Amino acid sequence: MxxxxxxxxxxxxxxxxxxxxxxxxxxxxxxxxxxxxxxxxxxxxxxxxxxxxxxxxxxxxxxxxxxxxxxxxxxxxxxxxxxxxxxxxxxxxxxxxxxxxxxxxxxxxxxxxxxxxxxxxxxxxxxxxxxxxxxxxxxxxxxxxxxxxxxxxxxxxxxxxxxxxxxxxxxxxATPMDTLRAHVRAGGEAAEVVRASFQVIGKEALVVTYLLGGLLLLATRVITWHIPVAFLAGIVATAGVLYLLDPARHADPLFHLVTGSTMLGAFFILTDPVSASGTPRGKLIYAGLAGFITVLIRSYGNYPDGVAFSVLLMNMAVPFIDAYTQPRVFGQTRGGRRGS
Amino acid sequence: MISREARDIIVNGLWKQNPGLVQLLGLCPLLAISNSVVNSLSLGLATTLVMTVASVSVSLLRNFIPHEIRIPTFVLIIAAAVTVVDLLMNAYVHPLYLVLGVFIPLITTNCIVLARVETFASKRSTFSSVLDAVMMGLGLTLVLVVLGALREVGGKGTLFSGLDLALGPAARDWVVTVLPDYQGFLLAILPPGAFIGLGLLIALKNGIEAMRQARRVQPVPAL
Incomplete structure (x- = not known):
């Protein structure tokens, strides 16, 4: 259709x-x-x-x-x-x-x-x-x-x-995220785990490759920029606020960007054309909130990663988001009614 | 011989208007407690008992209850019946009572009880009301037990675990291990398993109905 x-x-x-x-x-x-x-x-x-x-x-x-x-x-x-x-x-x-x-x-x-x-x-x-x-x-x-x-x-x-x-x-x-959680709960400094996780060879290469694959999708117009940018921005913003509030307990935003399935999620999982929001403003809300929830689950939950659950939660909100973010058609007012 | 009316009541309760699969009433306990056969069966029977007592009382009193305040009156009658069941279970099957916990008092708010009282017992003869309450209760119990069995086998690989709670320590050996060395499938035990399982049961019932319908319609000869 x-x-x-x-x-x-x-x-x-x-x-x-x-x-x-x-x-x-x-x-x-x-x-x-x-x-x-x-x-x-x-x-x-x-x-x-x-x-x-x-x-x-x-x-x-x-x-x-x-x-x-x-x-x-x-x-x-x-x-x-x-x-x-x-x-x-x-x-x-x-x-x-x-x-x-x-x-x-x-x-x-x-x-x-x-x-x-x-x-x-x-x-x-x-x-x-x-x-x-x-x-x-x-x-x-x-x-x-x-x-x-x-x-x-x-x-x-x-x-x-x-x-x-x-x-x-x-x-x-244990994944860096699990190590971080255990370490912080035992009273340790978050930064120690973060530093150790960056010493693993090749992990950044994987993140960069996912990013390149995602850029390829952008270049071939399979996806638009809205979802990846809003998701990564949501993660950086939420993680940044938490990090500024209490750097001893929370990892810095960069750690959240290169750990878990952040990059895979931003370009390949959240962008699923069926279950994602379909309107430009809707995509920003959908992906931004998904990033927010992801960091919350990672920081306060018990599951290894938050991407899957945040995607499912936001999938549930998509019909609602789409209904309220319909772009204005030229000649019509915002509510979809005909302009006078 | 049973009358046509009685037969209709039985068919409605057990199949056609099954509270669990068609009316979808009383889903809260259905979904919350159906994680094992024993839990399902005991809650189903307790609900059936409450429905029977409530339906008898309401149907006997139906000409004395003022129409305007009938709902509060029904709820009071149901609450009284639930209190009796609650105390009985506390006295005689205490371990089971502890497992079922808040879901026994919650039978009061179970909409299937009020629905049968309001739509049936308050309008019909006492005999029909009793039959309806028992059949609706058994219909619900049936769905509960099937769902409980599905979730128990799927989640833990056993059947009838916890039977000793109802029948004493002698029943501990009656637990049937359907799947030996089973790793366990937590999803079936957790609430999502109840929703998915009930959805599949409803689909199965609708599928059977559709198949029977198709068989009934087919042999129309073309002219």
Whole structure:
């Protein structure tokens, strides 16, 4: 249901948009594998396989044509975003449950592509973090600091044969955000953890690669500047205020920008065309508040990261935001009534 | 033989107008307490008991209750019935009473009780009212138990855990482990599991109805 200038329609077909998003994610994935080891390839593959399995199942149950929906790439984007949001080298069934919630519950129970109220990948993530908090803390350590960095073969074994082979302690570590929380609660200075987290090699490279992928999406006009800018501004502003109020307990804004899934969220997750706000002013409100909530959850909550929950909360507010931020059409007054 | 009216009441309570799946009344306890079979069953039976007592009383008194103040009167009658159930459970199944906690007194505010009293018992004969209250109560209990079983198996991999709270320590061994070595799926136990589970049950009921409808409509011969 596109509105009038129909010329750009072909270039911005669902398939075209999704393929560009996937292409923009590829550099990030390559750098991810370089920083955190080859486990990401396994989780990406497992998520992709289950994504297509559940998508086919749902389409068949709903008597929908398979080919156009399977080839539009949207389910692949969901799978990759979920894989990048989860720890790698978890047992395979965790990825399966995540994709089940993402594809069946969040997408198809709401009516399929274009109808979902919530971002599917984030619903999958939320279901997993609520259900299996233990597994969701098994973040792989960066290769440069891990006492034992699993090879690809070992990663495959961990995913499919269970945890027996290598102890999780050997290759996982607490995320900087968890370390920060524990450290501050024990009475330590936030700055010590922040300083240590910046010494990990390659982490900034990953953030910069996500940023470059995001800029690619901006350049190809898949997304507009509103959401990433407002989200990052919301994070910097909220974190900045907290940092100024109590620098001993809170990390500085830069830490929030380079930690967790801030960059992935700003350019790839919040910008989901279906569940995000659609109006220019609405996008600013939606993403700005998401940034605000993200920092609040990170600073005062118990979950490893706040991006998923803030995205879901703001998804809920999108119909409301959209209704109040309709742009004024020339010749009409602000309320949509005809000017006299 | 049962009369046509009685049969209608039974079908309405258990299926057609099921309080949990169709009327969607009394959802607060339905969603809050349905995390195990034992909790569901006991709350469902307690609600059924309250509904029966309230419906009998209202239907007997229906000609004496002034129309203008009927709602406060109904609520008082229901509250009295709930108090009785509350005290009984406190006396005889105390551990279970502690688990169900505030949801026993809250039966007073459960809209299904007031709804049946207002729309049915205050207008119909005592016999019909009792039958309606029991059937509506059992209909709700049925949904509660199915939802409780779904959430318990999905969340903990067991069935009937906590039976010893109602029947004494001897029942502790009756817990059925459906899925051995189950890791646990917290979502099913937590409130979202109740919403998702109830949604799936409603979808299932509507699906069955649609299938029966389709079978009934199909054999129309084309002229």
């Amino acid at each position: 596109a509105s009038s200038p129909h010329i750009a329609l072909q270039r911005n077909s669902v398939r075209g948009v999704m393929l560009k998003v996937l292409a923009a994610l590829v550099p990030g994935i390559v750098v991810y594998a370089w920083v955190f080891g080859p486990g990401i390839w396994v989780s990406l593959l497992v998520c992709t396989a289950f994504a297509y399995f559940f998508e086919t199942l749902a389409l068949a149950m709903r008597n929908q044509p398979l080919k156009p929906f399977l080839s539009d790439g949207s389910v692949l984007v969901t799978a990759w975003l979920l894989a990048l949001s989860l720890p790698t080298m978890l047992p395979w069934w965790i990825y399966a449950v995540g994709m089940l919630f993402a594809v069946l519950v969040a997408k198809h129970l709401y009516g399929g592509l274009g109808q979902n109220l919530f971002n599917p990948a984030m619903v999958g993530y939320a279901a997993l973090i609520v259900s299996f908090p233990m597994y969701m803390n098994l973040w792989p350590a960066p290769v440069s600091v891990a006492s034992h960095a699993p090879t690809l073969q070992e990663a495959i074994d961990l995913v499919f044969a269970g945890q027996g082979a290598i102890s999780p302690d050997a290759y996982t570590t």
